[in-house]
Amino acid sequence: MSDPRALYQEVILDHNKKPRNFGVLENANRHAEGHNPVCGDHITLHVKIDGEEVSGISFEGQSCAICKASASMMTGQVKGKTVAEAETLIQEFREMATGKLDVHAQPHHLGRLTVFAGVSELPSRVKCAILPWHTLHAAFKELDNTSTEKDF
Amino acid sequence: MNVPTKNQPPLENTLIHPVSMNVEHLRADFPILKHSIHGKPMVYLDNAASSQMPQQVIDRLTHYQAHEHANIHRGVHTLSQNATIEYENARLKVMNFIGAKEAREIIFTRGTTEGINLVMHGYGRRFIGEGDEIIISAMEHHSNIVPWQMLCEEKKARLRIIPMNDAGELLLDEYAKLFNKNTKFVALTHVSNALGTINPVRGMIATAHQHGVPVLLDGAQAAPHIAVNIQDLDCDFYAFSSHKMCGPTGVGILYGKTPLLEKMQPYQGGGDMILNVTFERTTYNDIPHKFEAGTPAIAAGIGLGAAIDYLTAIGLDNIAAYEHALLEYATQAARNIPGLKIIGTAQHKAAVLSFILDGIHPHDIGTLLDQEGIAVRAGHHCAQPVMQRFGIPATARASFAFYNTFAEVDALIAGIHSVKKVFA
Ligand SMILES: Cc1ncc(COP(=O)(O)O)c(C=O)c1O
Numbered sequence: 322m323s324d325p326r327a328l329y330q331e332v333i334l335d336h337n338k339k340p341r342n343f344g345v346l347e348n349a350n351r352h353a354e355g356h357n358p359v360c361g362d363h364i365t366l367h368v369k370i371d372g373e374e375v376s377g378i379s380f381e382g383q384s385c386a387i388c389k390a391s392a393s394m395m396t397g398q399v400k401g402k403t404v405a406e407a408e409t410l411i412q413e414f415r416e417m418a419t420g421k422l423d424v425h426a427q428p429h430h431l432g433r434l435t436v437f438a439g440v441s442e443l444p445s446r447v448k449c450a451i452l453p454w455h456t457l458h459a460a461f462k463e464l465d466n467t468s469t470e471k472d473f
Numbered sequence: 474m475n476v477p478t479k480n481q482p483p484l485e486n487t488l489i490h491p492v493s494m495n496v497e498h499l500r501a502d503f504p505i506l507k508h509s510i511h512g513k514p515m516v517y518l519d520n521a522a523s524s525q526m527p528q529q530v531i532d533r534l535t536h537y538q539a540h541e542h543a544n545i546h547r548g549v550h551t552l553s554q555n556a557t558i559e560y561e562n563a564r565l566k567v568m569n570f571i572g573a574k575e576a577r578e579i580i581f582t583r584g585t586t587e588g589i590n591l592v593m594h595g596y597g598r599r600f601i602g603e604g605d606e607i608i609i610s611a612m613e614h615h616s617n618i619v620p621w622q623m624l625c626e627e628k629k630a631r632l633r634i635i636p637m638n639d640a641g642e643l644l645l646d647e648y649a650k651l652f653n654k655n656t657k658f659v660a661l662t663h664v665s666n667a668l669g670t671i672n673p674v675r676g677m678i679a680t681a682h683q684h685g686v687p688v689l690l691d692g693a694q695a696a697p698h699i700a701v702n703i704q705d706l707d708c709d710f711y712a713f714s715s716h717k718m719c720g721p722t723g724v725g726i727l728y729g730k731t732p733l734l735e736k737m738q739p740y741q742g743g744g745d746m747i748l749n750v751t752f753e754r755t756t757y758n759d760i761p762h763k764f765e766a767g768t769p770a771i772a773a774g775i776g777l778g779a780a781i782d783y784l785t786a787i788g789l790d791n792i793a794a795y796e797h798a799l800l801e802y803a804t805q806a807a808r809n810i811p812g813l814k815i816i817g818t819a820q821h822k823a824a825v826l827s828f829i830l831d832g833i834h835p836h837d838i839g840t841l842l843d844q845e846g847i848a849v850r851a852g853h854h855c856a857q858p859v860m861q862r863f864g865i866p867a868t869a870r871a872s873f874a875f876y877n878t879f880a881e882v883d884a885l886i887a888g889i890h891s892v893k894k895v896f897a
Contacts (some may be wrong), residue, residue, distance in 0.1 A: 328840075329837070329841065329895050334896065335893070337896075338832075359852065360835075360851070360853075360866075360867060361837050361852065361853055361860065361866035361867045362851050363866070365483075382636075383866050384834065384866075385834035385835075385836040385837050386833070386837045386896075387837070419883075436825065443840060445839075445840070446836070446840055466481060
């Protein structure tokens, strides 16, 4: 990372301080819990799916800034998208965070989420950033409980 | 960084330094301490997880591997006999280090974890049964919880927990009340890795013995930092790890009183632990070999011997006094940081400073301090029940060794200030 603190930029700090879509979601029809046993990050997602559309989403929980900001920005990005579009973002976000997708060189749909690209250089923090996305995938698949230990 | 922290008196000069500690001199023995991380001088404050190794120990390992290596206890040739002598010499060093009576009370293991599992299997599986109770404390490392839980599940025995107060001190009255006719074992940490508490184990062992109950101490965090005398403590088992006391990974020690070790069943079967094997029947070797199946980490064991020589030359009392001064200095400075809360404020503490910052997750603290070259641990420290007790997900933990300096404590404090600035 050129600036070692690049990850802790305004956007991420702001979402950490004022997380969007934080709390319970009335009439959500999907819920999933995600936890990262290594560091104790723990989040719960509430999702409302209408037909193909993610019409509502919120999250709760206790986590580090990286995880919370990732969850907050994720909720903003996937609301109004179709499940299939959201799955594409999940895939791309995971690839970016694990260094497999170069957001400057390759096409993607991540938009502002590229502020998390730097996490790929902090191996111990990759899971923090991915946890919300992992949990969203579980919510779509109606798995109640997921953990970052499962498939990386 | 190098931002001097405000309102901080030059405490360093007011503290008593043990005369025999020349830290700069000692630091020169540790090649790794000269490293930089992210372009900053490395400040290594994760000694409770694993300590660093002085050149003397590195040289001993290299010399062994280059000139002395052979398998032990089984060769008639010179190299094997010499390797055996060196390895057994290391056992004697451990024996003297903890004041054990006999070399056969010293069992080489893979580490603290394996030592505890050995006792769970060798003693627990044989002598603990349905309805029996095992006492552990609220501040145990997972390695002194999970094996006992496994045993309880298998034998339908019951785990009883010694509670602690908000400072991280065990409640001794409650401890005494836990004993009854079903109590069969006590497993207790000497020093807490998450809180730094030094438990009053001598009295606690005496209490258990009044009830005829044997006690295992987890000495992983005690052996490197305070002088341990097994006779004085009168514990029945004592487990610790080489890699936390300037020795190599892959080796640890289990001390056990001879009569107990003799009536225990072996932990693993294989070479070295037998006297005679036929397909009908095997007779086991004497202790300690009964518990040392297979080829051990020979180089690591000899390296541990060298680490003990190194620590003994400095003197554990000097180490404890110096580290205590570091802890006092760091504690005072940390208390002056608004929004910082120290987790673990026991009256008797080893050099562990666990803390949380208002509104900042310990993992973010760890990552940002790392950018300043400062290595601390962030997480639950393999002590999730401790985190639950304090209602927090994790802490950041700085843990000191005798080769840390007061200037490094200053760097930590300045680093914490700059973490706060990022989140301001
Ligand atoms: C108190 C305590 N007990 C046990 C252990 C386990 O030691 P090891 O991993 O060397 O077996 C540790 C080390 O993390 C510890 O701090």
